[in-house]
Amino acid sequence: MSVETQMTATHRDRFGRTINRDHSPVLSQGVPLTTILVGSLTPLLPIVASGPVVPPLGFMLLLAWRIQRPGLLPMWIGLPLGAFDDLFSGQPFGCAIMLWSLALLALEAIETRFPWRGFWQDWATAAGLIVAYLAIGAIVADGHIELWRVPLVLPQVALGILLFPLVARLVAFFDRVRLIRVRHLD
Amino acid sequence: MPQQSGRSSSYSKKAQFSVFTGYLVAAFGAALGAILLVLSFWKPDAMNGIRGAATDIVSPVGRGSAIARNGGQSLWQSIAGYWQAGYRNAQLEREVKEAHVRLAQEQALAAENARLKGLLGLREGEVKPIAYARLIGSSSASTRRLAYLSAGRDQGVQPGMPVRSPLGLVGRVLETGATSSRVLLLTDGASMVPVRRAKDDVVAFAEGRADGSLRLRLINLGINPLKKGDVFVTSGAGGLFRPGIAVAVVEDLTRDGAIALPTANPAATIHVAVDPMWEPQAQAVIDRPAPAANPATVGEDAK
Numbered sequence: 001m002s003v004e005t006q007m008t009a010t011h012r013d014r015f016g017r018t019i020n021r022d023h024s025p026v027l028s029q030g031v032p033l034t035t036i037l038v039g040s041l042t043p044l045l046p047i048v049a050s051g052p053v054v055p056p057l058g059f060m061l062l063l064a065w066r067i068q069r070p071g072l073l074p075m076w077i078g079l080p081l082g083a084f085d086d087l088f089s090g091q092p093f094g095c096a097i098m099l100w101s102l103a104l105l106a107l108e109a110i111e112t113r114f115p116w117r118g119f120w121q122d123w124a125t126a127a128g129l130i131v132a133y134l135a136i137g138a139i140v141a142d143g144h145i146e147l148w149r150v151p152l153v154l155p156q157v158a159l160g161i162l163l164f165p166l167v168a169r170l171v172a173f174f175d176r177v178r179l180i181r182v183r184h185l186d
Numbered sequence: 187m188p189q190q191s192g193r194s195s196s197y198s199k200k201a202q203f204s205v206f207t208g209y210l211v212a213a214f215g216a217a218l219g220a221i222l223l224v225l226s227f228w229k230p231d232a233m234n235g236i237r238g239a240a241t242d243i244v245s246p247v248g249r250g251s252a253i254a255r256n257g258g259q260s261l262w263q264s265i266a267g268y269w270q271a272g273y274r275n276a277q278l279e280r281e282v283k284e285a286h287v288r289l290a291q292e293q294a295l296a297a298e299n300a301r302l303k304g305l306l307g308l309r310e311g312e313v314k315p316i317a318y319a320r321l322i323g324s325s326s327a328s329t330r331r332l333a334y335l336s337a338g339r340d341q342g343v344q345p346g347m348p349v350r351s352p353l354g355l356v357g358r359v360l361e362t363g364a365t366s367s368r369v370l371l372l373t374d375g376a377s378m379v380p381v382r383r384a385k386d387d388v389v390a391f392a393e394g395r396a397d398g399s400l401r402l403r404l405i406n407l408g409i410n411p412l413k414k415g416d417v418f419v420t421s422g423a424g425g426l427f428r429p430g431i432a433v434a435v436v437e438d439l440t441r442d443g444a445i446a447l448p449t450a451n452p453a454a455t456i457h458v459a460v461d462p463m464w465e466p467q468a469q470a471v472i473d474r475p476a477p478a479a480n481p482a483t484v485g486e487d488a489k
Binding site (some may be wrong): 041042043044045046048049050051052053054055056057074075076078079082086087088089090091092093094095096097098099100101102104105108137138140141142149151152153156 | 208209211212213214215216217218219220221222223224225226227230232233236237240241244245247321322323324325326327328329330331332333334373375396397398451452453455
């Protein structure tokens with residue numbers, strides 16, 4: 001919290017009153033984790049789908065948080081969050097642990113290589129990772145590769161890529177919620 | 187703008203160390219994931235306990251939303267009903283007349299069946315479902331086709347039990363928690379059900395294709411006798427599913443069989459019944475001494 005934010009004429013900034021209020025550590029750390037965990041619970045939506053149609057929301061939320069707020073989630077977060085996702089996703093256990101950890105490492109490498117990021121680059125990065133995640137996930141789930149199975153994941157890939165900017169906006173909204181000044185400074 | 191991720195080079199030993207540790211732990215996570223993945227191929231049921239408990243904890247959410255889906259559907263149906271009332275009435279009257287004729291035929295068939303079974307000395311036991319439950323969700327983001335069921339060990343559900351709806355077979359129970367369980371749907375790539383054509387004895391395997399359809403592989407290869415619209419039912423081979431449950435309708439012919447659609451679409455199925463495994467009953471039939479068996483032949487078979 002910088003001095004300027006407290007010294008505005010209205011004593012307010014975009015996160016609320018600045019006098020005697022500060023960000024809550026529970027919210028600022030808990031909101032990202034909660035949104036990703038809830039995203040992992042999509043298999044319990046009342047959609048009994050006859051094919052893989054729902055995009056991997058937990059993974060997309062992880063990507064969006066990591067891209068928008070680098071450094072907020074620790075590098076090892078793929079391990080616990082991936083384990084939770086594996087409990088419900090239907091994939092063999094360990095799939096998300098491995099792929100989420102690898103995705104975080106990949107994002108770190110991409111960020112080092114191309115530090116000046118923008119909307120299109122972020123979208124392209126996320127799209128590439130979603131495609132890789134779904135492709136490897138499909139291979140791991142079935143244990144073998146068959147050509148006729150490729151169209152099977154296409155709707156999911158398309159939905160995942162097209163929905164990513166929306167998920168990113170959602171994360172931007174939750175980022176504001178995360179930083180609301182609710183804590184009293186007494 | 188370039189993002190600050192706390193990775194910028196610094197002379198602070200502590201900062202460098204924590205960045206390095208981050209990489210190390212993430213790489214360790216990936217390796218652990220790979221090991222667990224190999225483990226879950228080697229012993230697919232190693233994680234059943236944890237998964238079952240986790241599903242138990244969150245299944246009330248799914249149950250609530252399943253009820254909401256139920257209510258929503260009936261609401262739309264009742265609105266739609268007003269629009270289609272006259273047309274539906276005429277159609278239903280016609281169907282009732284046809285059904286009366288069919289019923290008479292069925293009764294005749296049932297009587298004949300009973301007579302033939304009497305001749306064979308078979309006694310038909312009524313199969314009572316173990317539990318009635320809802321499908322509360324499915325692995326909609328994965329290429330595996332698993333569904334979650336709102337009944338578990340406490341209701342007597344055990345792995346291997348067939349799950350069916352009034353329209354036909356849905357799948358079988360894969361893992362159980364205390365109050366919820368996971369169902370391997372017919373359309374999963376790992377699901378294989380022995381079936382036969384309803385009107386004669388063309389036997390085949392119904393294998394899931396993970397996209398909502400089944401591949402029927404005929405056991406006797408040769409000229410493909412299947413036609414579009416053929417209905418396949420469980421044959422009872424393997425001992426898991428009792429014979430005669432509707433499974434699929436042929437949609438497209440292939441070289442060695444057909445692509446079929448399951449009669450009980452899990453997406454439209456809400457309430458399902460969990461049947462006991464057929465095997466114990468089959469075992470009981472086998473154990474009973476055959477009425478007209480020649481002891482000599484039986485002895486030779488044993489050899």
